[in-house]
Amino acid sequence: MILTLTNYIMLSAVLFAIGIFGVITRRNAIGILMSAELLLNAVNINMVAVSKYITPTEMQGQIFTIFIITVAAAESVLGLAIILAIYRKRMKIHADEMDLMKY
Amino acid sequence: MNTLVLTKYLVTAGLLVPACPFVAFLIIVAFTKKFNFISSTLSILAMFGSFLLSCFILYVMLTAKTAFEYNIPWLHIGDINWDIGLLINPLTSIMLMVVTTISLLVQIYSVGYMHGDRVYPKFFAFISLFSFSMLGLVIANNFIQIYIFWELVGLCSYLLIGFWYEKPEAADASKKAFVVTRFGDFGFLVGILILSFLSKTFNFHEAEQFVKTATANGSLTPQMMTIIALLLFSGAMGKSGQFPLHVWLPDAMEGPTPVSALIHAATMVAAGVFMVARLFGIFSSSHEAMLVIAYIGAFTAIFSATIALTQDDIKRVLAYSTLSQLGYMMLALGVGGYTTGMFHLTTHAAFKALLFLCAGSVIHAMDTNDIWKMGGLGKKMPITAATFLIAALAISGIFPLAGFWSKDEILEATLLSGHKLLYYSAVITAFMTAFYMFRVFFVTFTGKGNGEHGHESPASMTIPLIILAVLSVFAGFIGMPGQNASIYTFLYMGDTPVLPEFNIKTAITSNIVALSGILLAFIIYSAKIIKAETLKKITGPLYVLSKRKFFIDEIYLFVIKYTFIALTKAIAWFDRHIVDGVVNLVGFICRWTGAKLRLTISGRIQSYALIIFSGVVIVIAVFAIYNPEALKIFGGK
């Protein structure tokens, strides 16, 4: 059967859902960041697929994807730096124990 | 001067009559509270001004003989119109004369009586306020205005009874007066509301016309009319001390004697009678109500006279006497004697005020109220004794003093009405009136006496006594039957005056009855042929009943304790637990939900992320269910 846009978007949707699950569930802070990467990748797949099927000549989807990758890199760097700083302070990086800002 | 010209000034005069004492009140309260002489002079001058204006109004009324009404539109809501204004008709002019005269004389008397009191100016301020309220009540031409002044008069009574409020009895008596009259006022208000709702107006004249046409064409059933009339009458019952709301008047004697003379003898208690006369057209539309009024009046008369037979305090005797005479007035109005009732009100004002002022004179001299501690004062206080004698003869109805003419007309009217019971009870009451009045006279003014005190009062006190004595003698002649120009041709209900006939039989009967009462009192208390103590033993339990006022106060207290207070406790419980409970519940729910919701702020970012994301998802899900078109993000099908 022929590949249509539907397939790619379904893939993107399921990957997105898995990413959400990971963000909310993982206990290790680095695990959360990695699951966030999954989210961004799902979106990227969506962008590129739509770009190919709907506007194949002006490749705006791919341009956008480049920027998303850039931003993902920056965010990842900063997130990891913060995690390192926290580790230095507390010797552990469990996300459910970082609750100083509670009521 | 041309009458038409004078009538122009009638309205201004009518407005000024209550305004003078009101201005005096304001000035005394604001400026002259520390100055005795200025306050009393101001008050007396203001009342003198009102007196002159009332004379003027009376003169104009006598020559013009029509009614004048003046209205200012005040509040128009939907169907209901309320205009304020004043009504000057013969009834108004007579009542104005009564109030201003008695108030003036009492104020002159008070200069002597209240001399040396610590708060002398306050007394005159309150008396002026009372005069203003009473005069405002008299000229009122609609229900709301009369109700306002009705309440104001009640307030002034409260203030004046409790004038010496450091005495606990006085404070209690003023509260009792206010609360008991409140019962009557509540019925009055309900009656006013019903009547004005049905007749869509508050004005007396229009309401009366409505009642007449509505009863004629049947849109107002007789039962409804009776209910309205009885509700309106309940106000008069409270103010004029008809049974069973009479209990406040004897206790009101705790106030200073001029107050008793002015308010509780001549003017405020007459307000109820005046109101019935004012609304006579409405009352007379219901025969049952008129009968009820007559019977209540007669019962009050005989009931209070019975109690007055055995009281030892001179003011209490006079208080019960006032209740008894008010009963007479209500009886007269109840059997249809419109003019007769007002006539008796006028003469009663004169001699009852005189009696109270004499009593005050005696109390001022002897420093006690108990008649058994006095005696033989006739020699020491001749003017007081003489005027008291004149007043006692007048109230007993001896020919040709004032009380005879008015009381005789009442007896005749009851006889003509056909209700024999009313007539006989009125005659018996006349006997008792003469007896207890002269009992007091003989015990206080004749005999040996205790000897120490007893001096005649100063001129400021005796001059009003003399003036009132003159009035007691001659005031009755305005109502002598068989004249062309009498009170009967001036003040009448309907289109033509109803002239009274002189029934020689009733006249002689009433005189004989009164004289026998005097004779009996003479025998017991002056000549002491029959001893008072033996009589006491003979009558036994009857004596106790009479002395203890038939235990009415005790019965009331019992009822209050076991019904009102129990009811109050139940309602208080309801208020505290259920009504407050609901309010507290609301507060509790807020606190509880707050406490529960607070736990969502856990500080953990994953919870936050979950909440945010699930919020978005739920919003989209709701859209998907209710408005699936919204999911067409790409501009779908």
Add this chain to the structure above:
Amino acid sequence: MTETVIFYAFSAVILLSAFLMVTSKNIFHSALYLALTLFGVAGIYVLLNAYFIAGIQVLIYIGAIVVLTIFVINLTKEIIGEPVPLVNKNILPALITAGLAGTLIILALMKTKCLAIAAPVDHPINDTATIGKLLLGNYMVAFELASVLLLAALIGAIVIVAKDKEEAK
């Protein structure tokens, strides 16, 4: 035909390793699974004729980001022997929410009208050159801003991680 097979193969790789990534007990294993997922995604890009993006994906995502992640994992190793529950107590709400999100996206998908578009005729596009032209032509401002962003991230990371002078002594 072959495209379809390749697509499903790569999808399986992606989804399986993503799932393993989020449920793995060992964080290091999670990182490796992430790398595998990203490889799969790169394959999908190739299938979509986005060769440049595929290259970028491998170079930057896997080569830089995942490597950095592994470095930090090593630096934040916890003391071995501590029993660590891996998932927190939000698992059920997370499942529901994730499922709902996925379902909604697919539902939205069904409503669009562009679904039945077949694959276009393969243009032999030199996509790298085109992208380059676009980046430095139409989208120049975004390009410059992206570089500023990277600079900011760089400085920020250094500042956060730098040790204080007193601590270093």
